[in-house]
Amino acid sequence: MHQPSSHPKRPGFTLVELLVVIAIIGVLIALLLPAVQQAREAARRIQCSNNLKQMGLALHNYHDTHLVFPPMFIYTSPYEDTRSIGGGTGQLTMETTRKTAWGWCAFLLPFHEQGALYDLGGIGAGTYPAESAAACATAVSGFSCPSSSADAQVSGINHGRNFFAEKIDDDDFLATASYVASHDNTAGRQKGNEGKEIGGFGLNSKTRFAKIGDGSSNTIAVGERSYAKSATYSANRTVPTWIGTCSADTNNQDFMFDIGGSSYYPINYSGSGDNERGKTFGSQHPGGAQFVFFDGSVNFIPETIDLDTNSSVNSVFEYLIGIEDGHSIPAF
Numbered sequence: 001m002h003q004p005s006s007h008p009k010r011p012g013f014t015l016v017e018l019l020v021v022i023a024i025i026g027v028l029i030a031l032l033l034p035a036v037q038q039a040r041e042a043a044r045r046i047q048c049s050n051n052l053k054q055m056g057l058a059l060h061n062y063h064d065t066h067l068v069f070p071p072m073f074i075y076t077s078p079y080e081d082t083r084s085i086g087g088g089t090g091q092l093t094m095e096t097t098r099k100t101a102w103g104w105c106a107f108l109l110p111f112h113e114q115g116a117l118y119d120l121g122g123i124g125a126g127t128y129p130a131e132s133a134a135a136c137a138t139a140v141s142g143f144s145c146p147s148s149s150a151d152a153q154v155s156g157i158n159h160g161r162n163f164f165a166e167k168i169d170d171d172d173f174l175a176t177a178s179y180v181a182s183h184d185n186t187a188g189r190q191k192g193n194e195g196k197e198i199g200g201f202g203l204n205s206k207t208r209f210a211k212i213g214d215g216s217s218n219t220i221a222v223g224e225r226s227y228a229k230s231a232t233y234s235a236n237r238t239v240p241t242w243i244g245t246c247s248a249d250t251n252n253q254d255f256m257f258d259i260g261g262s263s264y265y266p267i268n269y270s271g272s273g274d275n276e277r278g279k280t281f282g283s284q285h286p287g288g289a290q291f292v293f294f295d296g297s298v299n300f301i302p303e304t305i306d307l308d309t310n311s312s313v314n315s316v317f318e319y320l321i322g323i324e325d326g327h328s329i330p331a332f
Contacts, residue, residue: 044146045285048178048224049298051142055179055222056296058111068208069221070107072181072201072260073244103244103259104181104201105143112142121243136243137173143242145178147284148226150239152176177242180281182220182321183260198313198322200294201260209294213324216294220320223261223291223301224283263317267303291320 063069102123109118121135139152153173181201200207200221212219225240244259265280267289283289288302301320308315319327 041147041285045290048145048147048283048285048290051145052179052222052224052290052292052298053296054112054142055108056292056294056298058108059221059292059294060296061111062108063209068206069200070104071205072183072203073103074204103242105140105177105179105242106244109140112140114140136241137175139175140177140242143175143177143179145224145226145283148178149284150176150178150226154239154241174241174243177240178224178226178283179222180225180240180259180261181222184262184264184321197260198318198325199260200323207323211323212294214319214322214326214329217297218320218329219294219323220291221294223281224285224289225261225281226283261321263307263315263321264309266307266309267301267305267317294323 059069102121106118106121106123109115109123117135117138117140120131120138122132137153144150144152153175182199183201184197184199197205200212200219209216240259260279261281262279263281267280268282269280281289281291285300288300288305290298290300292298301317306316307318313319313322313325313327316329319325319329
């Protein structure tokens with residue numbers, strides 16, 4: 001006679017139950033993953049904000065030391081303002097010996113605890129030692145937004161440099177950045193138009209606090225520029241580099257591409273062209289970009305901010321760029 005086992009059967013999962021458990025886990029992951037991604041982006045945005053706060057502090061320390069804010073970039077070669085552009089003098093003669101020098105981020109290195117890098121590049125000495133290329137390839141963490149997907153370095157630079165052409169070759173690597181100085185409401189001022197930009201930074205500019213007539217809390221100093229990689233534009237034309245960015249070729253050297261932000265196009269401009277994205281502000285934070293104002297405060301400005309792209313200064317974003325346009329700033 002068959003005797004029942006003294007060991008009871010252990011209950012197990014049926015195939016249906018297993019599939020149900022897997023489905024539940026999948027649903028939970030689908031629900032939690034966006035929250036995790038949002039939390040990570042929030043942390044990156046906070047770090048970006050801290051970068052801008054440090055940049056604002058560096059600008060203040062620079063002003064305390066030199067009594068002016070740094071120029072957007074310095075043009076060092078002698079030149080003649082002889083050629084008429086659009087009915088007025090502005091663009092320079094195309095002499096082959098003209099050269100440009102360092103941009104505004106380079107001047108802030110000593111105030112970002114990067115004095116050694118500043119000396120390596122010969123920035124303060126106004127020289128261009130053999131080590132300049134190595135210095136220019138060195139990334140500075142505080143100059144890059146953690147949300148940016150840009151490469152740490154770019155090569156094949158044309159509009160990504162403002163340097164002695166014989167010192168930085170097209171195949172040299174330059175460290176990228178995520179921030180540009182507030183420049184103008186145009187597509188970019190040409191050399192010979194010093195002082196005509198509405199923003200606080202321009203060619204050979206020497207802006208003082210006293211010049212910011214609209215108030216330092218109402219005026220943008222520096223903002224983001226970072227775009228996701230795309231096959232429709234070249235990174236070396238749209239990604240800033242901290243050394244500065246006026247092109248070193250003979251056709252486009254007159255323009256302050258990449259290093260200066262403009263309200264000529266909206267924030268997070270969706271156009272695909274190099275030139276368009278190489279002039280505006282933008283970020284990989286959803287809905288807008290972050291800016292540090294001349295008082296050191298950091299604000300997130302939505303991409304929907306009021307903007308009129310004609311030549312007149314008559315919209316909120318342009319008012320924030322201009323240092324002395326005399327307009328009050330409504331809420332944005």
